[in-house]
Amino acid sequence: MPSTPFGDDDGAADPRIVAALAAYERGEGGSADVLAALAAGRLLIPVVAVAESVDATGAEKETAMATVLTTGRDGRRGLLAFTCVESLQRWNPEARPSPVPTRSAAEAALADGAEALVIDLAGPIMFAVDAADLRSLASGWRPLGPWPGVGHAEPAVAAAARADSGDGSGASRGGIWRRVRRRVRRALIG
Known part of the structure; x- marks a missing residue:
């Protein structure tokens, strides 16, 4: 074997x-x-x-x-x-x-x-x-380091999640963060 x-x-x-x-x-x-x-x-x-x-x-x-x-x-x-x-x-x-x-x-x-x-x-x-x-x-x-563009996308995703929750915490809608992240990932990667 x-x-x-x-x-x-x-x-x-x-x-x-x-x-x-x-x-x-x-x-x-x-x-x-x-x-x-x-x-x-x-x-x-x-x-x-x-x-x-x-x-x-x-x-x-x-x-x-x-x-x-x-x-x-x-x-x-x-x-x-x-x-x-x-x-x-x-x-x-x-x-x-x-x-x-x-x-x-x-x-x-x-x-x-x-x-x-x-x-x-x-x-x-x-x-x-x-x-x-x-x-x-x-x-x-x-990976040799952060992917081009992804490092810049993460803060945008977090900001979108905070803005959507209304209080800046992003916590009132547990799933929104993941949904936003997946949408951005699909847009960036395909």
């Missing part, structure tokens, strides 16, 4: 990815922070058994292992990935984790015709990497 850089992986989430996702969810970090943490980390790709053929009674004769693509409400397909075994098992206790560098997960998503890499579908914090971000991760992109 070929060696893997994750031979001693215990299935726990990478603390850098967990911290970046939590900050993003709280509105204290941007998607660029999550992407930077992902670029340096590993994800677990779920592998499930799929019946290839059945006999006359309906019993499985041959089974293959496969990764999982999901289809969103908008019709786009995404490859599932998880930060830890716990979140993978919350989604499907029968699935087996395959640890891979995030770059390999992004490459697999594109090779399978997916338009996104859907991370932690069953929580605790779901995050989707799509479009240019997915292609960047697949190409081996690593």
